[in-house]
Amino acid sequence: MDCANVREQLRDLVRGRTAPAEASELRRHLSSCDACRHEEAAERLLDEALAARLPRPEAPPSLRREIARRFEPVREEAAAPPRPRRPAARIALASAAAVAALGFAAGRAGQEPVAGARLADELVTDHLRTLASTHPYDVESTSSHEVKPWFEGRLDFAPVVPGDRGELRLLGGAVGYVADRKAAVISYGIRRHRVTLLVFPRGGVLGFENVPAAGAPIRVERRGITVALWGASDLGYALVSDVSPDELGRFADELAPETRRSSR
Amino acid sequence: MVATIRLVHPPGNAPSAGDPLAYLDALYRLARRLARGSAEAEDLVQETYARAFRRGATFTPGTNVRAWLFRVLRNVFLDGRRRQARGLPVDAEADPDQSPGPDAGDGWLRGDAELEHLRGVVGEEIEAALRALPEHARTVVLLDAEGLDEAEIAVALGCPPGTVKSRLHRARAALRAQLAEYRR
Numbered sequence: 001m002d003c004a005n006v007r008e009q010l011r012d013l014v015r016g017r018t019a020p021a022e023a024s025e026l027r028r029h030l031s032s033c034d035a036c037r038h039e040e041a042a043e044r045l046l047d048e049a050l051a052a053r054l055p056r057p058e059a060p061p062s063l064r065r066e067i068a069r070r071f072e073p074v075r076e077e078a079a080a081p082p083r084p085r086r087p088a089a090r091i092a093l094a095s096a097a098a099v100a101a102l103g104f105a106a107g108r109a110g111q112e113p114v115a116g117a118r119l120a121d122e123l124v125t126d127h128l129r130t131l132a133s134t135h136p137y138d139v140e141s142t143s144s145h146e147v148k149p150w151f152e153g154r155l156d157f158a159p160v161v162p163g164d165r166g167e168l169r170l171l172g173g174a175v176g177y178v179a180d181r182k183a184a185v186i187s188y189g190i191r192r193h194r195v196t197l198l199v200f201p202r203g204g205v206l207g208f209e210n211v212p213a214a215g216a217p218i219r220v221e222r223r224g225i226t227v228a229l230w231g232a233s234d235l236g237y238a239l240v241s242d243v244s245p246d247e248l249g250r251f252a253d254e255l256a257p258e259t260r261r262s263s264r
Numbered sequence: 265m266v267a268t269i270r271l272v273h274p275p276g277n278a279p280s281a282g283d284p285l286a287y288l289d290a291l292y293r294l295a296r297r298l299a300r301g302s303a304e305a306e307d308l309v310q311e312t313y314a315r316a317f318r319r320g321a322t323f324t325p326g327t328n329v330r331a332w333l334f335r336v337l338r339n340v341f342l343d344g345r346r347r348q349a350r351g352l353p354v355d356a357e358a359d360p361d362q363s364p365g366p367d368a369g370d371g372w373l374r375g376d377a378e379l380e381h382l383r384g385v386v387g388e389e390i391e392a393a394l395r396a397l398p399e400h401a402r403t404v405v406l407l408d409a410e411g412l413d414e415a416e417i418a419v420a421l422g423c424p425p426g427t428v429k430s431r432l433h434r435a436r437a438a439l440r441a442q443l444a445e446y447r448r
Contacts, residue, residue: 042440045379056293067288129317
């Protein structure tokens with residue numbers, strides 16, 4: 001390992017992103033090379049200076065308000081009841097179980113976000129974009145008998161389009177994308193919230209490998225939005241909304257068997 | 265029974281439900297360091313959200329939202345500079361993958377004096393040194409400082425992931441060289 005090579009790797013070493021074998025090789029070089037050791041010290045000090053001394057201005061409140069007004073038309077938190085906060089110990093247990101089941105891991109800054117976390121982010125973004133759009137549906141209908149046939153010819157699979165149930169009202173559908181493949185984007189309303197159901201071919205979708213094709217859906221929370229995921233033969237289903245996680249979970253528990261029954 | 269996990273924000277620190285503004289501060293910070301003043305920075309951020317939430321916006325599935333928003337912000341900025349230059353190429357700067365850049369490890373920077381100086385640099389000096397860098401170098405340093413990883417930076421810059429490591433290395437070396445200027 002020559003010095004030029006070592007210098008490019010130093011950044012990863014300082015950030016703790018280096019594989020153990022490579023890290024020990026780098027450290028061996030550092031112990032015998034003054035110039036590279038200096039570089040490592042300078043890297044750390046520069047990080048420290050950037051993190052601690054470079055001012056980190058926050059967006060002015062007026063800008064935040066303006067953007068919230070323009071791009072967040074469905075913001076009705078005030079109307080929603082406050083969410084119960086579960087005890088920390090239960091979160092830790094539930095997290096461990098879900099991490100084991102899904103291979104999800106916390107996508108903290110500075111860590112490689114894993115596929116599951118990226119997929120959840122993408123699904124949440126798809127939902128938010130539907131909310132922010134002034135024309136969220138290509139087919140606007142409250143009947144699943146109109147929405148389902150509309151997808152024919154537009155998708156190379158046949159999504160199950162569940163109709164109204166309880167307070168959940170079908171609003172319409174559109175074609176979108178999940179992990180680079182065409183997906184059905186089906187919108188529902190409940191009280192003053194919106195719920196998005198995304199249906200896509202599950203094969204090869206990173207982060208979806210361990211989602212159950214039978215049994216209870218898996219639930220993930222991102223940025224205050226809940227995503228429930230389940231598989232039905234070769235299709236993946238994701239239900240996304242800012243209604244309470246428990247309520248969304250109940251809908252997912254009801255919809256999953258229906259989508260599995262009807263799939264080929 | 266299903267398990268619930270909160271992936272990003274610890275309880276009590278979560279942005280409000282449905283909040284597309286989670287990255288607003290980070291975007292604003294980069295905008296401030298690209299733009300010539302706070303008014304231009306605010307315009308950049310407004311336009312970024314307008315483009316990002318436009319119907320049919322070209323979000324690449326599988327990439328992450330934060331990296332994509334930074335990419336949109338940078339494109340908004342570069343488009344604006346291009347317009348000002350009336351079609352002339354914006355960047356008279358050399359190709360960021362080709363320019364040699366200073367090697368901070370050799371020559372004038374070596375020695376405990378640099379380390380001592382780095383311990384003492386103040387915020388204004390870092391800001392000024394960043395301003396003196398070419399846009400691509402400034403951006404890559406700031407994205408790294410915001411905690412984006414190499415894959416995210418590649419998305420934000422629209423460059424191959426394999427070139428991020430060396431770009432970042434050169435940019436940080438240039439920043440240190442610039443900071444060293446204030447030592448004299």
